[in-house]
Amino acid sequence: MSLFVKKFGGTSLATLDHIKRVAEKIIKARDQGDDVVVVVSAMGHETDRLATLAKEIGANDSNLHREVDVLLSTGEQVTTALLTMTLIKMGCQAKSYTGGQVSITTNTVHTKARILDINVDKLQADIAKGTIAVVAGFQGVDENQNITTIGRGGSDTTAAALASVLGADECQIYTDVEGVFTTDPRVVEGARCLSRNTFEEMLELASLGSRVLHSRAVEIASKYKVPIRVLSTFSDAEGTLITNEDNETMEKPIISGIAFTRDEAKLTVLGVPDIPGVAAQILGPVSDANVEVDMIVQNVAADKSTDFTFTVRREDYDAAMKILNKVANDVGAREVSGDNKIAKLSLVGVGMRSHAGVASKMFQVLFDESINIQMISTSEIKISVVVAEKYIELAVRALHSAFDLDKD
Ligand code: ASP
Ligand code: MG
Numbered sequence: 001m002s003l004f005v006k007k008f009g010g011t012s013l014a015t016l017d018h019i020k021r022v023a024e025k026i027i028k029a030r031d032q033g034d035d036v037v038v039v040v041s042a043m044g045h046e047t048d049r050l051a052t053l054a055k056e057i058g059a060n061d062s063n064l065h066r067e068v069d070v071l072l073s074t075g076e077q078v079t080t081a082l083l084t085m086t087l088i089k090m091g092c093q094a095k096s097y098t099g100g101q102v103s104i105t106t107n108t109v110h111t112k113a114r115i116l117d118i119n120v121d122k123l124q125a126d127i128a129k130g131t132i133a134v135v136a137g138f139q140g141v142d143e144n145q146n147i148t149t150i151g152r153g154g155s156d157t158t159a160a161a162l163a164s165v166l167g168a169d170e171c172q173i174y175t176d177v178e179g180v181f182t183t184d185p186r187v188v189e190g191a192r193c194l195s196r197n198t199f200e201e202m203l204e205l206a207s208l209g210s211r212v213l214h215s216r217a218v219e220i221a222s223k224y225k226v227p228i229r230v231l232s233t234f235s236d237a238e239g240t241l242i243t244n245e246d247n248e249t250m251e252k253p254i255i256s257g258i259a260f261t262r263d264e265a266k267l268t269v270l271g272v273p274d275i276p277g278v279a280a281q282i283l284g285p286v287s288d289a290n291v292e293v294d295m296i297v298q299n300v301a302a303d304k305s306t307d308f309t310f311t312v313r314r315e316d317y318d319a320a321m322k323i324l325n326k327v328a329n330d331v332g333a334r335e336v337s338g339d340n341k342i343a344k345l346s347l348v349g350v351g352m353r354s355h356a357g358v359a360s361k362m363f364q365v366l367f368d369e370s371i372n373i374q375m376i377s378t379s380e381i382k383i384s385v386v387v388a389e390k391y392i393e394l395a396v397r398a399l400h401s402a403f404d405l406d407k408d
Pocket of ligand 2: 009153154156
């Protein structure tokens, strides 16, 4: 007998018909003799709807964030009740829980709280009685019982955290796609659903724009060594199993996936004096403005000046440009330039550790397509490049086929 934490996303719970189908899945697992704890997201785009209402009132002000959490957390409360009622109607013992009722304790950083502790007593009592607990994802309470939410897409993280503290055999994330793909199937026709993947690779893919899993969920599952399975609510396929690398049965392809993001921009401060403290002087004000910096490249020229380039999300481009124009003066730089029509692409694979030549092959493939590489950064299991946005699909397709990702 196994214990599964099953999390269902918004598209899987969009209507009462969908909810019925989810209930059937849960009952089928239980009838096979397994124990199940369920985590739900809000229905469809409910959280977006609530967030828009909050925005209209001006809820960006941090003194409203406590109330924003009260509002946003209602979406998941609705689905816990609807699914639990459906399960009971279908002859199952089931019980709904808000985050606070479980209790999932978080810190007090409203709208971006972190889970500190989960009390498993009630859930374990339910498991022992054969009752299916249906827990609201994405929410908790702080030590003073204020309702908190843990960041958009956070019910994956709730599920991974519950699976970890319960010692579940698997954390199963049900979604509307078959699993984790080698790249976006809308861009590459031959994109394949991976049968397995490692936590490490998944962390890179999740933080690089593959939207299928919340990266904090992967971090937690990896830390507590709980396998995650990403699978479709709408089929019976096995999905993608994400585990530790040292699993013996795991084939290790060199590259397991290509992630890309289009909405990037880059900024360059030209002719910066090559003296200590300049990077901090440039990036300090940028980070003070809450603009997230991604890739950074700096190169020293013969005249002892440097060009300092970094990338930000496209929506932050104008704000970053304004800051740099001011900073450039302060640090004695020549000028500032920028480009907000770039995209980033990353090859990810644990096999890179033991195989040389991945980068040179990647660069050759891009050269063969006459695509100029504007920036490069690497980690042990990832190579990222920045290219002009208009070439991103061509680049992804060429690399997908050059690295044989379309073959089993
Ligand atoms: N409903 C929340 C959101 O849309 C949490 C989630 O779906 O994971 O962000
Ligand atoms: Mg989600």
